[in-house]
Amino acid sequence: MRKPEEIERHTIAVLVDNEAGVLARVIGLFSGRGYNIESLTVAEVDEAAHMSRITVVTNGTPMVVEQIKAQLDRLVPVHKVVDLTVETNPVEREMALVKVAGTGEKRVEALRLSDAFRARVIDTTHSSFVFEVTGAPDKINAFVTLMRPLGLVDVSRTGVVAIARGAEQM
Template sequence: MNAHLQPTGSAYFLTKETDSPERHTLSVLVDNEPGILARIAGLFTARGYNIESLTVSETEHEKNLSRITVVVVATPKVLVQIKLQLERLVPVHRVHDLTAEGAALERELALVKVAGTGEHRVETLRLADAFRAQVVDASTESFVFEITGKPSKIEQFIALMVPLGLVEVVRTGLAAISRGPQGM
């Protein structure tokens, strides 16, 4: 066994030495009970870990279970610590690193408000159509678009709307699920 992967009394030996942070999507199955989100957020806060995206919803009403999707950017060592600490929380049933498990489906929803008149309105509608964004509200001075897709698609759409009169953006955060027949 490699010397850098030898047990040292901590979980840090589980990963190779590297300092480059990586973006990972974690899926956490928890009991749907008061305070669980605060406990998980507190775990991140207490250790100085940043959460890039966080979504929570009840997924199995009969079993009283919720799924929390957390996107973090961390070094491999810190990521191992995050997963181990999440797994130790009592209402947590499972923690899956969807990024490490491979080819997960990731989607996000955004509402994008764009103001403009004349040629800007025409160009805004043309681009929205190209991105398959739906008009959910329109006035003579602005549009609100609903767009879903990968975060990179949404960011590209937002970037194109800036010179056309971008006013405001609201994003849901990432929803992700692994491919294949097995569940969490």
């Protein structure tokens, strides 16, 4: 009996033309086939060449991830597709703004924990803080989890940005 394949998390970088409709086409590929996107970031990376980089974090079996990469590679505005999870040991970072409301001991504890996570206070009132925390997605998740019982009000996250280690370029 064959063992079912495990679901894996993959970070895929896609170099595309920076033009209207490209992001919609890439995202349409995911939604049209029922693939989930955990995180998505897009920005122009080469102004002169009008190129943007889309970083997508998705999950699936190895076969599904290979299908995603092959289908992305066939889209016309796509220049290069790199599965950073497989081909490199990527540096991944995310930024989050975390609002925590509370007074007294909960307020003091939120400040103490923010210091341990190297989160910066970027806004404060008598009854709340907004923290900026940057790091690997697991670090952001841990920070949010610890803030929940202290009065977590709201969270806004950027999504994962990733780059390969070493001298190679995409």
